[in-house]
Amino acid sequence: MDPSGLLDFFRKKDLFAASLGIELETMADGYAKASLELTPEHTNGLGIAHGGALFSLADLAFAAASNSHGTAAVAINATISYVKAVSQGMLVAEAREVSRSSRLATYTVEVLDEGGSPCAIFQGTVYRKKEPLLPQADS
Amino acid sequence: MDPSGLLDFFRKKDLFAASLGIELETMADGYAKASLELTPEHTNGLGIAHGGALFSLADLAFAAASNSHGTAAVAINATISYVKAVSQGMLVAEAREVSRSSRLATYTVEVLDEGGSPCAIFQGTVYRKKEPLLPQADS
Amino acid sequence: MDPSGLLDFFRKKDLFAASLGIELETMADGYAKASLELTPEHTNGLGIAHGGALFSLADLAFAAASNSHGTAAVAINATISYVKAVSQGMLVAEAREVSRSSRLATYTVEVLDEGGSPCAIFQGTVYRKKEPLLPQADS
């Protein structure tokens, strides 16, 4: 179910996430979940998942959660701490809203490996614009 | 010139950076410069460069600068602040070493747009392992 | 109860926290809780709690949680996001361990106001030394 069309919007329009193989699984008010099946294209010279790949997975969950209320939100900053090297398997990122005001909102994201252990934690803030993310349907 | 072979190693072995079109241009002691020509595949649903794309560009410069001394370095954490939205053109990231001890080292990275204005600033720390990044040549 | 003496050590030896009125309430494996009663001395020119005061409260909880295993841990980096301005009342900070290896460990800290709403969230990493924090008792 995606009555607002937001999930569909993210899946079709976020070309960067799509090109990396990142899938947006769930989107709800202030929440989102995304996943990534690691392949050799996600690794660095040491053969482990690239910092940019883990960040991009967390970032998509962050973007979806922060845009879940229907108004456009743009990232101001983000921090990632890498807590466990991972080289294969399905990774999952879950973003949760910590706080939201009319202009700003803050989220935490956990990236978990296939066994459910944290690989990275992420914290980020968005600036919330006044315009809706999607054109409003006539009603 | 690449007497140590490190630049060549990064260019060939960092499959993630290569798949995104990120190029490592220069690598020197505690310094690296990378670039990315933005295409629609680097954009998000709002049509601007994805936070993950800017981060990945900065991250490659950070990785190269922190591995420039020849011992393997792995990222502990990184922070990015987005200061200007950008949707096209050639981006450049420059990483500089702030401090380095036997175990830890810290870097700042600036991401500039084609006109030389900052799009993002980045700060990160690595853990320095004892082993060399590349196998040592016989001598 | 403080069989290890660590809680007592922090209360007596952390002169900075003591001078600010920050109290360490609880310390357990990978966990700590600290509190601060806001006074005018904790405010900035706008009359709200100073960023440095909220950070210092979170930092003490982070330091206690990361030293709770008995080996000395020193901070590598920390990030704080301010999510709600606060000007009075009792603040509480709770630090929780996300991950720990032999050399590194990462923590999240929540700072809550008197009503239990988040004022700030914090994420930080320590480097774990090999030496014990306290001299070992004979046994």
Added chain:
Amino acid sequence: MDPSGLLDFFRKKDLFAASLGIELETMADGYAKASLELTPEHTNGLGIAHGGALFSLADLAFAAASNSHGTAAVAINATISYVKAVSQGMLVAEAREVSRSSRLATYTVEVLDEGGSPCAIFQGTVYRKKEPLLPQADS
């Protein structure tokens, strides 16, 4: 010289900074410099400068630089990386503006020890309100 009265405002009204012994030395457009003479009250249980003391010094420079344009600015987030332990002497923090729009502005801060070596680097973003920091004089 302080034609705008802002330097004087910070010196008198930032009670937290004053109580820690932090002095605001200079304030110019998008720039500020602050200093702190370390005493035992700024140390932690290991006898080195407390993370909260270094952060608070950097934070005052950040606050002054971000309020230097005369409109009230409040911190959204800040990150600090500790690059060298320090236990005594005069510390100096310099904040510089990276970018500023009508609503957001981002700064970097370097904290240097007495010999001019970096102890910590800091990066932070503010939300810029519309109201002036000080009441406007009649004219």
